[in-house]
Amino acid sequence: MNQGPTLFLGVLCAMAVSWIGFVMLPQVQLGSQSTRVVKELGRHYPSPRGGLAERGKDVYRAAGCASCHTQQIRQTGFEFDMVLNDAGDFTNSVIALVQQANRSLSEQEATDLVAKAPITIREGVKKEMADHILKLFKDSGAKVAANIRPLGPDIERGWGPRQTVGLDYLYDQPLLLGNQRIGPDLANVGSRLTDREWHLLHLYHPHTVVAGSIMPAYPYLFETQEIDGEPSPDALPLEGEFAPAEGMEVVPKPEANSLVDYLLSLRIDNPVFEAPYLFTQAESSEDNNSETEQAQ
């Protein structure tokens, strides 16, 4: 029997299924995503990077930095911290409620806490408990908020305040998410390491700032030139074994500067609807009810 035609049709159907699954559906789901106003920022998010940072992204792509660095933060869940923003007028009943909300507190401790408002009255509770505590304080006159605290090793390590979501990368073309963490995650490196000079030294030779680093050096981003009269203000402060020869200085080329601009532009420092975190300035308990629902 000639199975050729059956085979051909079968392969064609499999191709169609495969294409619909991982090409069409993601595009239908995410293709029309656009920037949106983020309440905490008061403007549209995300916004395009500046020109220099965009040029730096090219340096990042060309050197293949994404082979060792991811730009995505994972989150395993979240908890709530209960914050008493304002004790209101009925202090005595609020003290009793604080004790109910956190049974490990003695009356004296609860009184002290209430006097010090705004203050956290209980840390790390689950959603159900957070709802329960908010309900307790509902008609007490006190203002209590549930602050969302994302959980996960990446976040506890300090690599970012929340998980990254599709919205964060709307302007990234090509998107260099990376899938290797031979080096640390860089999604939020612009907020974590803000010192420009540190980045330049690190690129010139990682051992100048991180002993034992396995990151390769990128000296081709820098120029070693003769000191012409006055030393250049951009010259790297290199010492010891890294210092250039007498009468020479190391200055960053434009590529190095734009790469650092790009690194400093990598920031995940505002909550978005899909990934909320810590609303310290929450106004009233009703408002915060909606926040906890958002986090689900």
Add this chain to the structure above:
Amino acid sequence: MDANQSSKSPSDWSDIDRSYRFPTLFLASKAVTWLLLGSIFSLIASIKMHSPTFLASCSWVTYGTMVPAALNAVVYGFALQAGFAALLWMTMRMGQVKLVAPGYLYIGATLWNIGVLVGIVGIMAGHSTGMAYLEMPGYALPMLFAAYTLIGGIALVTFHKRQVRDLYPSQWFIFAALFWFPWIFSAASCLLVGSPVRGVTQVVIDGWYASGLNVVVLGFIGIALLQYLIPKLAKRDLYNGYLSMFAFWVLLIFGSFAGILPGQTLPSWVGALSTVCSVFVAFAWIVLAYNIYRTIEGGGAKSDALGIKFLYLSLASGLAAALLTAWASRETIAEVVQFTLFLPGLKWLQLYGFVGAGLLAAIYLFLPKVSGTQWSSPGRWTATFWTYAVGVLLVAVAFLFGGWKHGKGLTNPDMPFMDIVRGGIAPFIRMSTVGELLVTIAALLLVWNVSCLFWRTYSGCLLNCCGLAGQGGDSGKSQSKKGSK
């Protein structure tokens, strides 16, 4: 049912083989050269990890350009090219048909090699697209596609003209791979490089392309080789054609969805679907491995000890890669191994272990038949096998174990990152460097083997042509082939 059982006489076989002599030598010699180049690139990348200033002053040779250059050289230069050669040969043998249009095959193969070369130089020059498995810059991709239309077209026409109409299981796999590659390659090129989609959809499509390339295209070439060569060497029919058909459809339908670990910044259904499909793929692999195991078990004496060793390495690596991928895609495991060295470990098992070893078996077994020349030094082939096998396993084991430790470190927020580097990354990369060195040596031996054969075949033909040896008809034909090249 075995299509190799033939009514053809030996002279017909040699006729078929001869029609393919120089095209296959051309493809195979280029392929092994790319394997050598790719291995050298990975070795350089690996050394850079423990010596930060090694070749640091050149922007062409950063870790981040060497890793994709190595991957692309091995995938497009070696695996796909040698894969085309192998599946053309299997198509001809199983269909008992001569190669059609060898002249166009040369053009296609030359264009393919130019495309890969341009692509890899482009990556090193900093024009990489940044998309895994598709790093070659936009200007190289149309060349590769045009080259493939010629090569794949010739393969399909040859397939269509087959004398034996019944299909042997390997032929389904070959047929599907021939269709799948241009489809995913063109779709991914257009959607990621040509007119790119926005945001994280790129990552999903890139993952889809990588899975399609690994599980369906390269995977099917590897499986076709296993199912064709092992029964031949064991002198037995394949144990059960239906098991093979079952595995074929499961891999075809679910294969391109497998392998995207959950936990990345992607819609969560992508990871979930991928996990389910990875389990199906692992199941299909168990069925395949059982089928081949039963074939070998009942078989007589193995007619070629070294060839079968390559094939065992290929089968074991393929099965291990499929099982480990399914295991790693469980959410609790993925949390640990995601973003670690575990992933390059899987890649090594799949690409060098499964596909690479299968293709080396094909080169080892096919080339002497096709060229009519024996290997000059069987000892060198034994050395090639052992250095290759030990090297590949060393790298894979280093990355898989290292990846687990690396991941355990990453999931423990109290462990400083530099401690993870010292304990979970650096020692294992050092171990993998040794393995990569062995693979480079193996690739060097391989190039030596193939060059010797190449030279002997050509010089044999030249001698024939000058009338210094008999069989004038043969020599005339070969000489004209050489001329057309």
